[in-house]
Amino acid sequence: MSALTGARFPRWYDPLDDRVCRAAWSRLIEPGDVQAWEFVDEHGAGPALRCLVEHQAHPLVPQRWRVRLEVVEPVRDLSVVARFGGTFVVPGDAEWPRGLDDLGVTRPVGLWARGPVGPASATARSVAVVGARTATPYGTELTSSIALGCTDAGFAVVSGGAYGIDAAAHRAVLAGQGVTVAVLANGVDRFYPSGNDVLLRAVAESGCVISEVPPGSSPTRYRFLQRNRIIAALARATVVVEAAWRSGAQSTANHALGLGRPVGACPGPVTSALSAGCHRLLRQGAVCVCDAGEVIELATCLGEAPAAEPVLTPQPHDGLDARQLRVYESVPVRTPASLDSIGRTAGLDAPSVRAAVAALVTRGLVTGAEGRWVRTRPGSSDGPG
């Protein structure tokens, strides 16, 4: 027995095995489940899983998680993907793409990946080229030219593995012997749509195929839309070559804009319904890009410019994690307080408060005497004044 519905934990369960536990969470939840991400982030994937299993009947456990408990078999999922030469990459791994962390509470719990190039290596210097499934010859030719130009400039090309613009982008990179990354809305054990089977197989053999849903998962409309946020977060810039007025590419572009990533759109004839989405994006602030050179400029000048962010006055709490910040803001400024009192203010249990206060003392932000703690005054970081 390996499911999580019984009274005993299955043999695979080890709260310290973050990868296996995250693989379990990947099966339990749908992409972008904010509550799951916060739960896993607060307790760790293993302890969160134990808590879920032990309290599975508790009314605070969302029904959507409970119904999946019996299909959770992470070791099997990992071995299925391993059979294809794939892995499950989790935060902290060298191949975890750091761009995903910009997704905040909609970060994936892990990435299922296939192919000789790891997700971080493949996307470190990449642009997303996306667009309509029902592309015109104008769109596919322009896509090929842009994708090949990006390849020649040493950029990987990320796309969604769909017909039309996506396929043209992957195909051009393969022809140019570059690295291309297909982000799927279904499991990496099979390729969808079936007409792109040969193409996606070639991507998996030379580049990287990625999904946040476990093997065997089918692509749903919801997963397609969520998949778009992964594409936007992986690439330095997103370019829409052709798109109808309402389109998935528009959603990818919106995710990229929300992440502060540069977005480009290719112009086309105003008489083409498949350029209407691009012109709409141009009116919404996307940059007009006509060739690979302008796409590379978009991904380089803008994408490499966190230096362009305003220089802010350093704050004492810079670099604290969410829990440390919560505790720091609960430590009094004048009258020292006990750990219990701080815990009540912060809404956190004693071990969490103790760990956070210890970290704050190490940073010189909090000072203690006789079991009571107070914020260190600014300018007296050597100790209390």
Next chain:
Amino acid sequence: MSALTGARFPRWYDPLDDRVCRAAWSRLIEPGDVQAWEFVDEHGAGPALRCLVEHQAHPLVPQRWRVRLEVVEPVRDLSVVARFGGTFVVPGDAEWPRGLDDLGVTRPVGLWARGPVGPASATARSVAVVGARTATPYGTELTSSIALGCTDAGFAVVSGGAYGIDAAAHRAVLAGQGVTVAVLANGVDRFYPSGNDVLLRAVAESGCVISEVPPGSSPTRYRFLQRNRIIAALARATVVVEAAWRSGAQSTANHALGLGRPVGACPGPVTSALSAGCHRLLRQGAVCVCDAGEVIELATCLGEAPAAEPVLTPQPHDGLDARQLRVYESVPVRTPASLDSIGRTAGLDAPSVRAAVAALVTRGLVTGAEGRWVRTRPGSSDGPG
């Protein structure tokens, strides 16, 4: 004898006839002559002309004015244009388009105009539609559609009377029985290019043909470029439909941007050299416009929004003309000064200072006693405290 080179003034010369004297200046100078505009603005067209004639050998008189003195025949120019039913419109006339005043020191001294609709009436609610002479069928069809849509929405269409996009714009408006305005780089007595003779004749019969150069003037490259600033200043918004990478339309768009007027550019195939200039404009911040609706939105939402300017704290000197401001700033804040002293500080002659001080006293900005003058203190505008 009517030229200005002799010792006696020709019979037409009357320093109080602003129109005739400005017509003379229109012949004397090339468009955009900043020194001429400042000279005429400071002294008035008539006195400036007298000064020029009386001191024509003076080294301060620019050679470029001196060489034209012998061809100045404003009465003849006015009668030539009158023969075509035309007029010479000058600042202060009801038909002087106020948008031209935004050109500042590059304002024209007057406008030669032909046609049943005056320049101000014709351009009060207008968009400029400009572009390549060697337009493609895509460009001319899009131009027709935009121009006709603007006509139907009650907008006049301003353009440059050239082949290609300009001609398509004028033609569509004529077909829709709307008002179209052709701004020429040559005199309004003849039509250039000759292939557009019939078209421009039709514009002159139903709308308005405008030029800042007098009748008989031929179009030079310099005049074409200067003409573009007039187009940009007359219209609420400027739209470029098709343009090569380097083009006159780019210059019109740059003038419009410099004037704070909205600029639109139509996208097209990236493979078309005649859309390259439009895509360049889109990358420079022009708004992507695909149809008449979006052009009208550009001209309405943005063009009608001087209300969108920041609300500034009113200053005592708001609304003063340049000379009054110069005198105001030369009046002491504390110790009253004589008119002579103020004139020395301002660098102005006694009559100018006297007139300006009188205006400032009327506005309550300056207070006088015993022939000495001082600035009125803020909050005591009823009189000295």
